[in-house]
Amino acid sequence: MSLLRRLPLPDWILHYDRRWLRGDVVAGLTVGVMLIPQGMAYAMLAGLPPIYGLYAATLPLLVYALMGSSRQLAVGPVAMDSLLTATGVGALAAVGTENYLYLAILLALLVGIIQFSAGVLRLGFLVDLLSRPIISGFTSAAALIIGLSQLQHLLGVNLGRSSFVHDILISAVQHLNEVNLPTLGIGVAGIALLLLVKRYAPVVPGPLVVVVVAALAVFFGGLADSGVKIVGEVPAGLPAFGIPGIAWGDVQALLPTALTIALIGFMEGIAVAKAVNARHRHYTVEPNRELLAIGASNIGSSLVSGFPVAGGFSRTAVNDQAGAQTGLASIISAALIVLTLLFLTPWFYYLPQAVLASIIMVAVFKLIDWREALRLWRVDRSDFWMLTATFIATLALGIQNGIAAGVVLSIGVHVYRSMRPHLAVLGQIGETHTFRNINRFTEARELPGILVVRFDAPLYFANLSYFQSQLERLLAERSGEVSVVVINAEGISGIDSSALYALRQFVETQKENGLTIRFAGLIGPARDALKKGGLYEIIGRENFYLDVADAVAAGAGEGQLQLALQTNVT
Amino acid sequence: MSLLRRLPLPDWILHYDRRWLRGDVVAGLTVGVMLIPQGMAYAMLAGLPPIYGLYAATLPLLVYALMGSSRQLAVGPVAMDSLLTATGVGALAAVGTENYLYLAILLALLVGIIQFSAGVLRLGFLVDLLSRPIISGFTSAAALIIGLSQLQHLLGVNLGRSSFVHDILISAVQHLNEVNLPTLGIGVAGIALLLLVKRYAPVVPGPLVVVVVAALAVFFGGLADSGVKIVGEVPAGLPAFGIPGIAWGDVQALLPTALTIALIGFMEGIAVAKAVNARHRHYTVEPNRELLAIGASNIGSSLVSGFPVAGGFSRTAVNDQAGAQTGLASIISAALIVLTLLFLTPWFYYLPQAVLASIIMVAVFKLIDWREALRLWRVDRSDFWMLTATFIATLALGIQNGIAAGVVLSIGVHVYRSMRPHLAVLGQIGETHTFRNINRFTEARELPGILVVRFDAPLYFANLSYFQSQLERLLAERSGEVSVVVINAEGISGIDSSALYALRQFVETQKENGLTIRFAGLIGPARDALKKGGLYEIIGRENFYLDVADAVAAGAGEGQLQLALQTNVT
Known part of the structure; x- marks a missing residue:
């Protein structure tokens, strides 16, 4: 028996339950009878x-x-x-x-x-x-x-x-x-x-x-x-x-x-x-x-x-x-x-x-x-x-x-979709801490001077120019009235090196235009990428928040910032 | 002039600014001089x-x-x-x-x-x-x-x-x-x-x-x-x-x-x-x-x-x-x-x-x-x-x-990555409404009997079996002690028909096992897919919540449910 256990035998042989026998016999004979004509x-x-x-x-x-x-x-x-x-x-x-x-x-x-x-x-x-x-x-x-x-x-x-x-x-x-x-x-x-x-x-x-x-x-x-x-x-x-x-x-x-x-x-x-x-x-x-x-x-x-x-x-x-x-x-x-x-x-x-x-x-x-x-x-x-x-x-x-x-x-089709991911403009629901897509929630209201967007895809080489052009379009539609962009990054599951490079350019350009970019709810892998790419300094450590409500409410450098920046890579 | 405007002429010809001329001439001559040896x-x-x-x-x-x-x-x-x-x-x-x-x-x-x-x-x-x-x-x-x-x-x-x-x-x-x-x-x-x-x-x-x-x-x-x-x-x-x-x-x-x-x-x-x-x-x-x-x-x-x-x-x-x-x-x-x-x-x-x-x-x-x-x-x-x-x-x-x-x-590589997306187990940060990855935030604590996971990708044919096997592994690790699974779906940017089918099977099986599955923070496109696929009824309308904190706190059928189910497709 101990020798048997050493052989790579299936679990069911080693632990065969006698109650299984009837089903196995009936099924085995039935399938065998089917197999004769089907096989031929x-x-x-x-x-x-x-x-x-x-x-x-x-x-x-x-x-x-x-x-x-x-x-x-x-x-x-x-x-x-x-x-x-x-x-x-x-x-x-x-x-x-x-x-x-x-x-x-x-x-x-x-x-x-x-x-x-x-x-x-x-x-x-x-x-x-x-x-x-x-x-x-x-x-x-x-x-x-x-x-x-x-x-x-x-x-x-x-x-x-x-x-x-x-x-x-x-x-x-x-x-x-x-x-x-x-x-x-x-x-x-x-x-x-x-x-x-x-x-x-x-x-x-x-x-x-x-x-x-x-x-x-x-x-x-x-x-x-x-x-x-x-x-x-x-x-x-x-x-x-x-x-x-x-x-x-x-x-x-x-x-x-x-x-x-x-x-x-x-x-x-x-x-x-x-x-x-x-x-x-x-x-x-x-x-x-x-x-x-x-x-x-x-x-x-x-x-x-x-x-x-x-x-x-x-x-x-x-x-x-x-x-x-x-x-x-x-x-x-x-x-x-x-x-x-x-x-x-x-x-x-x-x-x-x-x-x-x-x-x-x-x-x-x-x-x-x-x-x-x-x-x-x-x-x-x-x-x-x-x-x-x-x-x-x-x-x-x-x-x-x-x-x-x-x-x-x-x-x-999957790649094409990931090149044109869903991007939503978020608005505040009443006086709550909740922000939702303004196109789906009629109660959601945009705040003056602040553009809150959610991007639902990893930011990578094939969609970064789409991401940039969509943001630029949204800013252009709000002709100069926006001073803070909050990116709800919960859906950004990763950032590759091409996107890091483009993001750096984008943030620097927007800084020159007097715009502040804040990130809310960045998840671990995305945080790691920004850190390695040296973007924390360029974006400014004060511009990372745990969630959109914090990012919208904050003046500069307050809130649960420390928590958001924590990146124990495990 | 009005004839000129009808021609598909570039903007800069129609609105040429005399101040541009000096730069254009200097640059044009410089590049022309470069072009002679380079062209040859x-x-x-x-x-x-x-x-x-x-x-x-x-x-x-x-x-x-x-x-x-x-x-x-x-x-x-x-x-x-x-x-x-x-x-x-x-x-x-x-x-x-x-x-x-x-x-x-x-x-x-x-x-x-x-x-x-x-x-x-x-x-x-x-x-x-x-x-x-x-x-x-x-x-x-x-x-x-x-x-x-x-x-x-x-x-x-x-x-x-x-x-x-x-x-x-x-x-x-x-x-x-x-x-x-x-x-x-x-x-x-x-x-x-x-x-x-x-x-x-x-x-x-x-x-x-x-x-x-x-x-x-x-x-x-x-x-x-x-x-x-x-x-x-x-x-x-x-x-x-x-x-x-x-x-x-x-x-x-x-x-x-x-x-x-x-x-x-x-x-x-x-x-x-x-x-x-x-x-x-x-x-x-x-x-x-x-x-x-x-x-x-x-x-x-x-x-x-x-x-x-x-x-x-x-x-x-x-x-x-x-x-x-x-x-x-x-x-x-x-x-x-x-x-x-x-x-x-x-x-x-x-x-x-x-x-x-x-x-x-x-x-x-x-x-x-x-x-x-x-x-x-x-x-x-x-x-x-x-x-x-x-x-x-x-x-x-x-x-x-x-x-x-x-x-x-x-x-x-992009497709392979999207087949094996990031899946995090979330824990509560102190007594707050905030839930974060337990592997990255040492303060995050899992709640007894509740498994909270976040999946950071659209759920589609190539990753649904991975999603399922990861969930089953997490449940097996917590051998029978879990009665509620909360899926933080903010990162699920879409659900295709293959995933709808698999999800239906998964939810039905887990129901038989006495497990409740709740979804938190589902975004619009994912809600639309679940609705069309008839999964609202199978999952149970009471199991959709705006965020993880609501989903964890709720007994059954309370909270901001109506809001979460709203799906004005725009």
């Missing part, structure tokens, strides 16, 4: 034989269960990573070739190494750069692309491999006369059945039901002879175990795709892990540990001939709702997949591809999030446009460029 | 025959005088633009060819169109993205590169066209045995004379003196026969006037260089215009108008066979110190250059190139700013590293990539 469907989406989806649902689950910080996250093949795999590998090799297979497996290794390295370098904070509107716009567009990419399997025709929505739709219209009606029938019936089960019997695992019914229909109806494409011969047994061969040229070619999957897979996982964790507050989801865990899972996937994996939205939700308390649930799911590989593969022979397509379509179309767009239209117009721009960029520029465009856009 | 030197730096520097010092000055918002800025050939021209055009054509000349002139046209268009699109704010440390590190490195690029003219050998410092130095050592001693003598004597004149007779135009002395020395000493390179035959008369031919392929090839010069030339001009304007507060420098003016000046330069121009550091300083009051000074400078072109060009025949190199070296080496680096080391360590990184990046990656690296770096 996502493998098909990735351009691989269906069995590879089951390979990817073995070792990665075990690795995540032992290393991850979330106890409910269900790792395995997911739609987004599969589509990105198809796009990235499809550009380098033809679907169905040995080389395609090899590249997909190598891709999982690269994604794993990138994620694991990022975890070692503690880059987990980067996920914070993805705002909700960006994620939502991107997810909706990607879901649309993924869903439409399955149209060819539903129609039983070849629509090419473009992942642009308009290409797919145009191609579909052009091939409308070639549609295989039995295939279309199976696909549409599959979608209908999935929606019905979900609606009226949500505890029943819909995909499994649909898969069984469809396989039986094909077998007894002899539909394989009517041109319905079936899964066919599936190799039985466990995948080979080993490191894929690494050719440097392939690594370079796969690198952009690997980086994208590493980021997006991690993002999807952490988002769903955090959402589920909001209900289970006895553990915390730690981004850097998540990077290490999902990275190791992807390396594990490549060792068993799998393709890139991530924590998925839908299976995690099911896992949590079915009562999973620890990683044991995932271990049970993986065990079920292993048993399937050993004993059940012959049963997949008559499974029609169209039904796998219908499973993907139902899974992803519910990710198209119109409500979030509507909510943002009401709550935050600029975030609504951010969502829309990311949605359009993803459709127009492709999945990889779409998310990049979203991130650049949201950082750009 | 910078043309040589740009890889063009010296006379093209004089062409570029005619029409552009006139255009800027009529359109610019600065009254002292001296436009014309400058070192940085000239070096960038040499690098950019040198990659496409051989120095001395017709094509090189054509490309340099086309480059001026492109730079002008880019700057003018940016002015129309009101992109002047982009200049704010260049922080002082970035500009300083970049300028020092560029000065070093420009200065060393003249080493070959000083030594009288060919060192190739690399603009990497180590290449130039290695090449110089390899060619040390080929040094032409008379050339070196002239160059070193030129540098010494320039430094002496500047030190002991600052009113004397040093470059002119050096040029005259050197030309006389070459003529009377017969030095041209000893291998000293001279300017030689210079065409007399004004440049041809016309639009350069525009080949689309050339435009594409020149575009990256044109964008860089457009940005850097504008930045240099606006920086010096603002610095000079700090002494003349009766007009304002308006970035967008500056873009239009300098853009038109560059278009003007291309019309008279000139290369890209900008507002220069040194000539503007001289112009201002010599008493320039309006653009008339620049018009007089241009007139002096036109007279030179018409009557004085034969006098340039014996001018040694080494003396032009010495003028450039003296002009740029004083731009290497060690003091700013030392100052930053004391004042702002992170800005010191920013300066150093930009300096090294410019030397290692070249001038164009150096400035881009600096901008990306400074925005990256």
